[in-house]
Amino acid sequence: MNKLEQTIKVTIAGMDFRVKSNSDNHAERIRDVAKYVDEKFQETKKEHPSFSSIDITTLVAMNICEELFTEKAKHELQRQ
Numbered sequence: 862m863n864k865l866e867q868t869i870k871v872t873i874a875g876m877d878f879r880v881k882s883n884s885d886n887h888a889e890r891i892r893d894v895a896k897y898v899d900e901k902f903q904e905t906k907k908e909h910p911s912f913s914s915i916d917i918t919t920l921v922a923m924n925i926c927e928e929l930f931t932e933k934a935k936h937e938l939q940r941q
Contacts, residue, residue: 871895874902874914901925 868879869891878895882888901921909917 873899874906874918898925 865883867882867888869882869888871878871880871892873895880891880895882891898921901924902917905917905920905924906912909920912920
């Protein structure tokens with residue numbers, strides 16, 4: 862690991878992950894992203910308490926991708 866790299870510990874769905882970061886700004890972004898994903902996981906778990914963790918994770922991934930696709934489409938429309 863070079864001088865700028867650091868390892869950031871984040872928790873998502875009760876699981877700890879260690880993610881390498883190359884700057885303080887990047888470390889903060891990693892924390893923000895992990896917090897967002899964990900919030901989405903917890904919301905989905907609350908809405909579907911009988912779903913397995915893998916089912917919840919899959920739904921969260923699909924929902925976040927839908928958000929991304931929507932924002933990309935908006936951005937493309939603005940560029941036209």
